[in-house]
Amino acid sequence: MQNDSWKTQFLLIGALSGAIVGAATAYLMIRTAEENNSGPPQITTGDALKTGLNIIGIVRGIAALGGGR
Numbered sequence: 001m002q003n004d005s006w007k008t009q010f011l012l013i014g015a016l017s018g019a020i021v022g023a024a025t026a027y028l029m030i031r032t033a034e035e036n037n038s039g040p041p042q043i044t045t046g047d048a049l050k051t052g053l054n055i056i057g058i059v060r061g062i063a064a065l066g067g068g069r
Contacts, residue, residue: 033041
């Protein structure tokens with residue numbers, strides 16, 4: 001179906017973008033941890049919760065882009 005090709009393209013672009021952003025984030029966390037104490041990053045529950053809520057907000061904002069006006 002020709003009509004579904006844009007959906008596949010969006011899924012692939014989104015998956016690749018997410019993988020690139022995730023890999024870059026992991027690299028930056030590793031680099032920062034090595035510069036500070038050369039051990040694994042110490043992430044508190046509060047920091048993880050704040051980050052998770054921020055990510056949900058970003059995802060909601062991106063999803064709203066598809067709503068159109």
